[in-house]
Amino acid sequence: MSLLTVDQIVSGYGDMEVLHGVDLRVDPGEILTIIGPNGAGKSTLMKTIFGILTPTAGAIAFQDQDITGLSPDRVVRLGLAYVPQVENVFPSMTVRENLEMGAFVLRGDLRERISRVTELFPVLSKRWKTHVGNMSGGERQMVAMGRALMLDPQLLMLDEPSAALAPNLAATVFERIEAINESGLSILIVEQNAKDSLRLSDRGCVLAAGLKCFEDTGPNILANEDIGRLYLGGE
Amino acid sequence: MLSRIPQLLFYGLVSGSILALGGIGVSLTYSILRFSNFAHGDMMALGAYLTLALIPVAGTLGIPSAAIGPLSFGPRFIVAAVVGMACTFVIVVALDRLIFRRLRKAGRITLMITTIGIALSMRNALQFFWGPQPQYYTARIQLAIQVPRLAIRVKPDQLFVISVAVLLVALLHLFLRYTKTGKAMRATSDNPSLAQVTGINTERIILWTWVIGASLAALAGVLAGVENKFITPELGWQMLLSIFAAVILGGIGNPYGAILGGVIVGVSEEVSTAFISTGYKPAVAFGILVLMLLIRPTGLLGRRS
Numbered sequence: 001m002s003l004l005t006v007d008q009i010v011s012g013y014g015d016m017e018v019l020h021g022v023d024l025r026v027d028p029g030e031i032l033t034i035i036g037p038n039g040a041g042k043s044t045l046m047k048t049i050f051g052i053l054t055p056t057a058g059a060i061a062f063q064d065q066d067i068t069g070l071s072p073d074r075v076v077r078l079g080l081a082y083v084p085q086v087e088n089v090f091p092s093m094t095v096r097e098n099l100e101m102g103a104f105v106l107r108g109d110l111r112e113r114i115s116r117v118t119e120l121f122p123v124l125s126k127r128w129k130t131h132v133g134n135m136s137g138g139e140r141q142m143v144a145m146g147r148a149l150m151l152d153p154q155l156l157m158l159d160e161p162s163a164a165l166a167p168n169l170a171a172t173v174f175e176r177i178e179a180i181n182e183s184g185l186s187i188l189i190v191e192q193n194a195k196d197s198l199r200l201s202d203r204g205c206v207l208a209a210g211l212k213c214f215e216d217t218g219p220n221i222l223a224n225e226d227i228g229r230l231y232l233g234g235e
Numbered sequence: 236m237l238s239r240i241p242q243l244l245f246y247g248l249v250s251g252s253i254l255a256l257g258g259i260g261v262s263l264t265y266s267i268l269r270f271s272n273f274a275h276g277d278m279m280a281l282g283a284y285l286t287l288a289l290i291p292v293a294g295t296l297g298i299p300s301a302a303i304g305p306l307s308f309g310p311r312f313i314v315a316a317v318v319g320m321a322c323t324f325v326i327v328v329a330l331d332r333l334i335f336r337r338l339r340k341a342g343r344i345t346l347m348i349t350t351i352g353i354a355l356s357m358r359n360a361l362q363f364f365w366g367p368q369p370q371y372y373t374a375r376i377q378l379a380i381q382v383p384r385l386a387i388r389v390k391p392d393q394l395f396v397i398s399v400a401v402l403l404v405a406l407l408h409l410f411l412r413y414t415k416t417g418k419a420m421r422a423t424s425d426n427p428s429l430a431q432v433t434g435i436n437t438e439r440i441i442l443w444t445w446v447i448g449a450s451l452a453a454l455a456g457v458l459a460g461v462e463n464k465f466i467t468p469e470l471g472w473q474m475l476l477s478i479f480a481a482v483i484l485g486g487i488g489n490p491y492g493a494i495l496g497g498v499i500v501g502v503s504e505e506v507s508t509a510f511i512s513t514g515y516k517p518a519v520a521f522g523i524l525v526l527m528l529l530i531r532p533t534g535l536l537g538r539r540s
Contacts, residue, residue: 050432076434084432090425093418101422104415105434147433 001064003028003155003186004049004080009058011048018044020210021058026155027202031177031187033218035194035227036207042190043085045207046159050082051075062155077105081153085160085190088144091133095124098132098143102150110150117146120176138169142176149180156180157188162196174200198222242387243505249393249462251501252400256455257471257478258485258493259407260448266424266488267444268335270346274354275452276471276478277361278327282453283466284361286312286319287370293318305391307375308461316457323453324446331445354472361468369465396458403451404494411490416443424488476517477504480524486537495535499523 006024010017018041026032036042047053049060051072060068062078072082081102090098099117103110118125121142127135132143141161148156161177162170174196181187181200191197198204201218206227214227221227257279264272293311294300300311330353338346379388411417416439423430423440431437452471459474460466481500485492500520507519527534 052428052431072431073434073436076432082432084429087426088429090422090429092425093421097418097421100418101430101433101435104419104422151434 001028002026003063004188005059005061006045006049007059007061009045009048009055009060011044011053011055011058013044013053017056018210019048019055022207022210022212024205024212026186026188028154029181029184029186030202031181031189031200031218033189033191033194033197033201033204034207035191035198035204035221038192040207041210042192042207043159044210046082046084046157046188046190050080050157073105076151079151079154080157081148081151081155082157083144083148083159083161085163089132089140089147092131094129094131095135095143096128098147099124099150102147106151113150113152117149120149120179121146138165138172141165141169141173145173145176145180153185155186155188157190159190160192161189162191170196195222237509238386239509240506241385243509244502245387245389245393247502247505248498249396249501250505251498252397253455253459253462253497254474254477254481254501255494255497256400256403256451256458257474258482258497259404259490260452261478261482262485262488262490262493263420263424263444263448265482267420267427268346268441269427270343270350271479272448273347273350273475274357275350275448276473276475277354277357278323278449278452279456279459279471279474280361280466280468281326281357281456281471282319282323282449283456283460283470284365284370284468285322285453286316286457286460287365287372287466289315289318289322290372302375305377305380306395307373307377307392312372316454319457320450320453324449327449328442328445331441358468358472365468367468369467371465372460392461396462399454399458403454407447407451407490410447416440420444476524477501477520480520480527483532483534484523484527486534489534489536492534492536 002025004026006022008021008023009019010021012018022045034042034045044053048055051067051070051074054069059066062080065078067075067078090101093101099114100110103113123139124142124146132140135143145161158177161173165173177187178200189197198218198221203215204218204221205215206213216224257275261272261275264270290312293314298311298314299309301309303309334349334353338349377390377392379390381388411421419430419435420440420443423435423437427437456471459470477500481496482493484499485494485496500523503523504516504519507516
């Protein structure tokens with residue numbers, strides 16, 4: 001049984017159709033990376049899965065439950081968490097408050113969850129009271145991922161987690177992603193510069209011009225010369 | 236002329252308290268609903284008139300009208316004001332459900348023009364029911380008391396205005412800082428799309444925004460009536476320019492900025508009367524507004540957008 005199934009999704013912004021019937025499947029415990037050029041519809045797909053955009057056709061199911069057209073505040077309760085590419089933190093709030101917001105839909109004590117997140121991102125525990133707006137890009141990305149993990153989701157959706165990060169910071173982020181995955185969490189990553197991401201992915205697929213045009217295991221995609229030339233900056 | 240300044244500073248604190256209470260709602264509406272509410276002043280007047288209408292009602296319930304201590308009003312008036320605040324937010328929430336909710340996706344300009352329409356309707360409705368002439372909460376006359384060593388004279392009512400404003404601002408601070416709903420409001424104002432992604436129900440936050448904004452607006456209207464000794468349907472509209480100046484000075488979207496801006500604008504307006512004719516008071520607010528927009532459009536506590 002797959003965790004997430006996307007079936008012939010058509011979606012976009014207003015009259016502008018970006019996705020023209022995309023299929024996608026995420027299995028439990030795997031990392032799936034979607035690569036593709038700018039404007040291919042990668043972020044649109046993420047937003048549609050999460051209910052920020054409403055598809056005009058097709059269906060999305062999470063754990064065999066139909067979530068097509070469900071609003072984000074409903075989707076988040078089912079065990080999906082989403083880290084947008086940009087503006088993925090609350091800048092005027094502190095690190096701790098950002099994490100608390102991640103668990104907004106939960107009641108009760110959050111201390112255990114917070115300590116679990118800070119085990120993954122130790123750098124955060126020293127900066128509890130820092131306003132996230134004053135933090136660096138790498139630290140913000142940690143806050144953003146930490147916030148998403150507060151809900152203890154079953155599927156973590158990351159939109160370009162390494163975008164705008166220095167190479168060493170990007171490496172740290174991917175190392176964290178791998179650690180998160182080892183705890184059993186499924187991860188769906190969208191990446192433009194996707195070599196690092198594909199390297200740790202079970203599977204990858206290529207999205208171009210609003211259609212999925214290729215799918216294979218991570219290593220196979222990395223080895224594929226055509227894809228390398230077209231989408232991974234060539235050799 | 237300079238000897239009047241301590242006294243004017245005090246008057247400025249009184250009117251600044253009222254501006255701050257009005258400004259908080261404007262700022263919250265701007266940051267969470269993303270539009271400038273030109274009906275906010277008339278929501279203040281609405282609260283002031285609903286309180287006026289509720290005073291006799293509280294009387295029939297047997298709530299005593301005898302003045303509390305040195306104040307010019309008693310429990311009857313306070314109960315009327317609290318219920319008036321509640322009635323104001325009920326009306327404002329109903330307006331949101333009837334009008335603003337349908338326009339959530341409309342642009343800022345559409346929404347702003349809508350608020351101007353609501354402002355005109357509200358003001359004229361007040362005039363229709365109560366007439367344009369001033370109405371009085373009480374006929375009691377209160378004498379100012381000379382404060383020893385400070386060259387100022389204060390009325391107990393004025394101290395009441397400042398105390399209520401300080402109390403409410405402190406409560407608002409605690410609410411925004413420590414409650415789950417307050418944090419969710421700050422999150423929504425910070426980043427509305429991310430707030431939605433974390434599971435915050437935006438409609439619920441909008442509801443809270445109106446409840447707080449409208450209640451504080453109504454309170455500001457009532458306190459303006461206490462300070463001025465009378466109310467007219469124009470009461471809030473006349474203060475709206477000063478309120479917007481205060482909100483922009485402090486940094487629009489930041490309720491703490493609205494409080495700071497309110498006090499600065501209030502004090503500037505009053506102190507200016509030592510040097511220029513009282514008739515130019517609105518020009519002071521306007522001057523602050525223009526100056527701020529030229530020098531630092533994000534305001535004193537505003538953040539870059």
